[in-house]
Amino acid sequence: MRHFSPLRMFKTILGATAAAGLMFAAITAAAQNTPGVLRVSAIPDEAPTELQRKFKPLGDYLAKATGLKVEFTPVTDYAASVEGLINKKIDMVWFGGFTFVQANVRSKGQVTPLVQRAEDEKFRSVFITTNKDISKLEDLKGKTLSFGSESSTSGHLMPRSFLLGAKVDPDTDLKRIAFSGAHDATVAAVAGGKVDAGALNISVWEKLVAEKKVDPAVVRVFYTTPGYFDYNWSVRSDMNPALKKKIADAFLALDKSTPEGKEILDLQRATRFIPTKVGNYADIEKAATSAGLLKEGK
Missing domain, CATH: 3.40.190.10 (Periplasmic binding protein-like II)
Incomplete structure (x- = not known):
């Protein structure tokens, strides 16, 4: 039987480790x-x-x-x-x-x-409704409103900002606010009478109108916001x-x-x-x- 001295064994292990390290580095480089x-x-x-x-x-x-x-x-x-x-x-x-x-x-x-x-x-949001009594943001007081997602710029943040600018606090001046989760869902909520009004991004609104998925004579835009980056x-x-x-x-x-x-x-x-x-x-x-x-x- 062949015996290794401790020093020789250490050198063997060190050599194997170095080779493995080089192989791993080569594999990683190739993968990158x-x-x-x-x-x-x-x-x-x-x-x-x-x-x-x-x-x-x-x-x-x-x-x-x-x-x-x-x-x-x-x-x-x-x-x-x-x-x-x-x-x-x-x-x-x-x-x-x-x-x-x-x-x-x-x-x-x-x-x-x-x-x-x-x-x-210069992106914009629109406010929509089927209610004949709503023609401006101030008319939303005491009404129900649907935003999109809570984290949506055009479906929540900026519409909320413009409401506050019109002295309408959604949390205290409206009867109820809801979050539909998506712009097309907001339109469906308004069209279906679940809420009095809704806010969504103008691009989705125009697409739904063009595809005749919503009748603008029934669900109408009553306010379009100024532009903002989106x-x-x-x-x-x-x-x-x-x-x-x-x-x-x-x-x-x-x-x-x-x-x-x-x-x-x-x-x-x-x-x-x-x-x-x-x-x-x-x-x-x-x-x-x-x-x-x-x-x-x-």
Whole structure:
């Protein structure tokens, strides 16, 4: 039988450990250089089937632009989209202005807004009703009103802000407020007589009217808000800079003059995408703080 001295055994173990370390480093390097998966999600401001339908052509386009497999992961609520990005379970999210602010605050600035639609520079909300006695925001006193999701910019935060500006406190001046969870659900609640009025994003309203899913002669807009910054596509700040640039460039290159560009932009309800930055959402953050909807670390 062959015997090893303690010194020789130590050298053997040390050599094996070093070899294993080199092998692990090589595997890790190879994995980093191998195209992987871009995990994408979106705030659930519309029905899940509609979100999937809207994203499919865009996902295929981004896969070609990045060389990655693009997977869309639906989330159950707005908070899940925030947590998914900052906990690195998702790489890119379609945020509303308020959910971007929440993600940015929660992550201590570790979220980067890449692009927004040109329409998001001056986005608006509409207030709708079937009640003939309601023609201005002040008429909502004593009435019932549905917002969308509590974390929605265009379906809650900004409508609440404009109500407060009109000296109408939703929590004390209205008979009851409800949260439908999504813009199309708000329209259904108003049309079905469950509430006297509702607030939602103008883009979804115009889409539902165009698709004849709501009769504007029955459910009518009685107030349209001034413009404000809203939606954007955001990524984690620690994403590889080269990948960030590929994604941003792909969005900025979309053009309605091409069949692919037209299909994607129409589904996204956009004329084109433009760069955006954190500073664009300063007013959203102020509005959320003033309304008591944004707390440090939340």
